[in-house]
Amino acid sequence: MSSWIDWASVRSLYPWFNGSKDKTFELYTPDLVEKSDVVFLALPSGEAMKLAPQMLAKGKKVIDLGGDFRMQDTNLYSTYYQAEHTAKGLLPEAVYGLPEWNCESIRTAKLIANPGCYPTAAILPLAPLLKEGLIEQQNITINSLSGISGAGRAGSVELSFCEVNESASAYKVGTHQHIPEIATALESITGLAPEFTFIPHIIPIIRGIFTTITCDLTRSASLDDVTLAFEKYYADAPFVDFTSNQIPAIKDVVNTNMISFSFSEYQKSGKLVLHSVIDNLIKGAAGQAVQNMNLMCGFSECEGLR
C-alpha cells in the first residue's frame, strides 16, 4: 500500500511548493516512522500525546510543536486546554525546547516540547533579569501583538481578510493557553514564580510577534546590570540579538530564526521597558524545532537556519 502523495494534490494545497518538485510527501503511516530518525509533530491539541508513545517506544526522537508536553502540571493542562491529559507518563522525560536555557537537556532528550510563540518572545528577555534578581516579581505586564498565522490555516469569519485588515484587537485575555506555559517555564528556569499580566493582541500582518514588557527594576539594579545579565546568558547565543538603543521592528526578523530585543528605562515611572520581536513561524515554531533537532542530533546549532 503506497502512502505517497501525488504532486497535484500537494500543489492544490500548497501552491508555493511549485519550486520544490524534487521533494516528496507521504501520508503518515507507522511504517513511515520506522524509516525516520526524528519525528516532528504539528498536530491539533491532544493528538501528539496519542502518537508520541509508540514513536518513542521505537527509539525515535520526537519534537512536538504543539502544547501537549510543555507543562508538567496536568491540572494546568486540563484548565487551559479543556481536555484531560492522557500521556502523563511521558511528561517526566519531556524537555522544554528553549535552546538558550535548556541546551544540555535538549542534547540528550528523546521528547522535546517545542515552545509556543508568545512564550519564546516573553521568556527570553525576562529570564535573565529574574534569574539575576534585577526585576521585581510583581507588576510585570506583557503586551504582545501577533500576526494572523498564529491562529493556524483555517477558514473562519474571524480570520477573514475583511475582518482583520484595517483593524486590531485583543483576545483570550486571561484565558490564553500560553499563560500557564510562560509561568511554568519561567519557574523552571529561574526558580521564581513571578506575577504577570499577559495580553495577546491580533494585528493585520501575516507573521511576526512584537512584545512590549514593562516591569520594575529592583532597588539596586541599573541598566548596566541589565546589559551585563543579557551578555552573561546570550553573548554566544547565535539567534539572540539585543541592544539598548534601537527598538526592533517585526520586519527585522521575519523569515529568520532570530529574536531581537531592546531595553530602556522609562524616566517618568522608573519602569524598565523591553521590546522583543520574533517570527512566530520560525523562532516561534518550525525554526526553533530545527534548532532543537540540531542539538539532539549533534549537528551545528545553526544548521539549516541561516
Next chain:
Amino acid sequence: MSSWIDWASVRSLYPWFNGSKDKTFELYTPDLVEKSDVVFLALPSGEAMKLAPQMLAKGKKVIDLGGDFRMQDTNLYSTYYQAEHTAKGLLPEAVYGLPEWNCESIRTAKLIANPGCYPTAAILPLAPLLKEGLIEQQNITINSLSGISGAGRAGSVELSFCEVNESASAYKVGTHQHIPEIATALESITGLAPEFTFIPHIIPIIRGIFTTITCDLTRSASLDDVTLAFEKYYADAPFVDFTSNQIPAIKDVVNTNMISFSFSEYQKSGKLVLHSVIDNLIKGAAGQAVQNMNLMCGFSECEGLR
C-alpha cells in the same frame, strides 16, 4: 486679489474630493477669517500660537487641532515640543476640548485646545476610575497601537508602505508629546497626578487606535463599582460606548466619532484591564473638533457626526 483655489489644484492634492465639486476652497487670508464664525486650525506645532491671537481679537471662536494650547505649563511644552511657547497669555482662556468632561467650559470658550488622539483614548476610560478612587495611582500601563495616519501626510522612508506593512514597532517611548498632555488632563479632571507608563506602537493600518490599559483596583473596589462609575459619567454621553463582556476592535469605530471600551479583571494578577478604540482622525481629531464646535455654537452635540 482672489484667494480661491481652482478645482484642478484641489483634485491633484485630494482626488477623493471628486464628489464634492460643490464645495469651495480658499487660501488662508486674514479676510477669510473676517467672514468666518469659527476657525479650525490644523497646523504644524507652533503655528497656531502665531495666528490665534489675531483671530480671537476679532471675536472669532478658535478650535486648534494641534498641541499649542493643551498644556498650561509652558515648561512641559518646551521640553516635549522642543520650542518656546510664544502665546503664554492665551493659555488661561484655552479650554481642553474633551466634551465628556469639560462640556460647560467648552460652551462658553473662545479658544479650544482639541485633544490629541492618544490622550482621548486613554483619558476617557481612566478618568472616572481615578476620580472615584477605584484604581491605584501607581503601575498604570498604557499600550496604544496606532494607524499610520497619526503621523500626518508626509513622504518619508519610515512611513512608506514597504517599511510599514507586515511589521510593527514601538516609538518615542518616554518622549512622546502626548505624555505630558495625558498627565496634565488627568490632573485637571481628577485632581490627582497618577504615575503611568505610555507606550505608543505603530501598526500597519491607515486609521484607528487600540489601547490596552492595565492598572490596580483599590482594595475595596469591585468590577461592579467600575460599571457604576462609567455609568455615572457616561450614561448620557452620545459618543461613548462601554461594556464588560466584549473586547472592541478598531473596525467597530472607524469612520465614526465613537470611543468604545471594555473592562475586565485579570484573575492571575488581579489587574483591571481596559481596552479602548477610537478613529484617530475623528474622535481623535476632526470629529471631536466638530463636537466642540457644536457645543460652542449651541448646536446639538451630535450635529453632523452621525
Next chain:
Amino acid sequence: MSSWIDWASVRSLYPWFNGSKDKTFELYTPDLVEKSDVVFLALPSGEAMKLAPQMLAKGKKVIDLGGDFRMQDTNLYSTYYQAEHTAKGLLPEAVYGLPEWNCESIRTAKLIANPGCYPTAAILPLAPLLKEGLIEQQNITINSLSGISGAGRAGSVELSFCEVNESASAYKVGTHQHIPEIATALESITGLAPEFTFIPHIIPIIRGIFTTITCDLTRSASLDDVTLAFEKYYADAPFVDFTSNQIPAIKDVVNTNMISFSFSEYQKSGKLVLHSVIDNLIKGAAGQAVQNMNLMCGFSECEGLR
C-alpha cells in the same frame, strides 16, 4: 410573535453598529413586508425569485441586489448560476437599475435588478463609446481588480487574511456570472453585441474595484469625440466623474457612490485605454440601490448619498 432582534445579537454580529443603538432590527416575516414601502433583497442566488412574487403582489416596490433578475435570457442564468430560473414570469417587468441609462424606466418600475459591481464599473465607461460608434466591437479587454468584500462575509481558507494579504491572482476567468450580465446590459443599452474578454482579479484590499479597459477607436474617432460622448451622457449625472488627464485610484471613491474614470490613447498600439474606480459596496451595490429607490419614490436622486 415578536420578530425584533435584541441589541446584543446585533452587536455580536456587527460590532460596528455600536453607535446606532437608536436603530431597530427585525427578523424577516411576511408581516414586516406589509409595513414597508420598499423592500431591499440581499440574498444568496435563487432566493429573491422565491420571495419577490408575493411582495410584488402586495404592491411593494422591490429592489433586488442579487443576480436573479438581471438577465432576460434564462438560459444564460442557468449556465452561469447553475440553477433553473423559477420566476420567469417576473422578468419582463424587471428593470436593470443603472440610473445613468435607465432612469425613466426605473422611476416607474416595481422590480429593480440592481446591477453587479463589475458590470457597473465596466458598462458606464463603455456604453457611451459603443452607442456613439466610437470604438470597435472586437478586442475589448476588461481587467478588473477587486477588493475581498466582493466575495461576501464568509469564513473560508481562500478569503483568510494569510492567503489574501501580500498576494494577488485572477479567478473565474471565462466563467464569472457577471460576463453575461455585462453582455446583456451592453446590448440592451446600445443595441450592439460587442465581444469582450473580462478578467476579474482579487487584490488585498477590503473594498473597491479598479478596472482597466483597452479597446480600439474606430477609424474616424478621436479623443475629442470620446470626451464629447461622455459629456453628452454624463454631464448631469451626479455620481459620474470623468477626466482625460488623471488616472483615478480606488481611494478616490471609497465610501462614496461615485464612479470616476479616465481615458487616454496608448500611442504605440493606438488603443484607447480607460480606467474606472468604484466602491463595490456602494456604487457597486447598496449605494446604487438607494439611488434606484430615490428614483422610484420620486426623491432627489442624491438623497442620503452625499
Next chain:
Amino acid sequence: MSSWIDWASVRSLYPWFNGSKDKTFELYTPDLVEKSDVVFLALPSGEAMKLAPQMLAKGKKVIDLGGDFRMQDTNLYSTYYQAEHTAKGLLPEAVYGLPEWNCESIRTAKLIANPGCYPTAAILPLAPLLKEGLIEQQNITINSLSGISGAGRAGSVELSFCEVNESASAYKVGTHQHIPEIATALESITGLAPEFTFIPHIIPIIRGIFTTITCDLTRSASLDDVTLAFEKYYADAPFVDFTSNQIPAIKDVVNTNMISFSFSEYQKSGKLVLHSVIDNLIKGAAGQAVQNMNLMCGFSECEGLR
C-alpha cells in the same frame, strides 16, 4: 584609508541584517573592485554606464541590475529615460541576461544587462508563442499588478502607507521605461516586432508581480500547441513552472526565483489568456542576477537560489 562600514551604520539602515553580523560591508572604492571577481551594480539610471567601463577594463565581470545596457537603440534610451547614453561603445558586448533564452551568450559575457521585473514577467510567457507562430502580433494586452518595492526604497507621499493601502491604480501608461525593453527583447529573441499594450498597476503588497496577458491564437494554433511550445523551451528550465489548469497567485513564488504561469482559452472571445507571477526582487532582480553570475562563472545555474 579604510572603507569598511561599521555595524551600527549598517544596522540603522538595514535592521533586518541583525542576524548577519558575520558579513562585512564596504564603501565602494576602485580598490574594492580590484579584489572582486564579479561586480553587481544596482544604481540609479545613468550611473552604471559611468562605472562599468573601468571595471570591464580591469577584466571584471559586470552584472548591471539597472536599465543602462538593456537596449541597443540609444534613441529609445533617450526617449524613455530622458537622458543621453554615454557609453554607447559598450552596448555591442552587453548581453540581455534572460537565462532561459540567452544562456550561451551569458556564459561568455563580460557585461550583463539584468532584465527588468515587468519584462521578465511578460517575455517568458510570450516568447515561445511568438517564436512558434502560435499567436498574432497584434492585440496583445499586458496588464501587470506590481508590489510597491518595485519603486525602490524612497520617501514620498505617493509611496506612503496611507496612500497605497486599501487602494490601487495604474501609472506611467504608455510611458513606462519597460515598454521599449519588452519590445527590444521580444524582437531580439523572436525576430518579430509584435504590437502590445502594457498597463502597469500598483497594488498594496510589498513584493511580487501578477501579469495577465490576452492575445489571439493564430488560425491553426491550439492549446495543445501552446503546451508543446512551453515544453519545448522550458522543460528543463529550473526556474520556470507552467500549467494549464491552475491560475497562480503571487504568494506561490514570493521569496523564490521562480516564474510560474498558466494559460487557457477564453471561450466567448477566443482569446488566449496567460497569467504569470514572479517575485520582482528575486526573479525580477537580484535572483536573476545571481542566476546570471552562476552561468558566467560556470557554477550550477541554481547555486544559492533554492
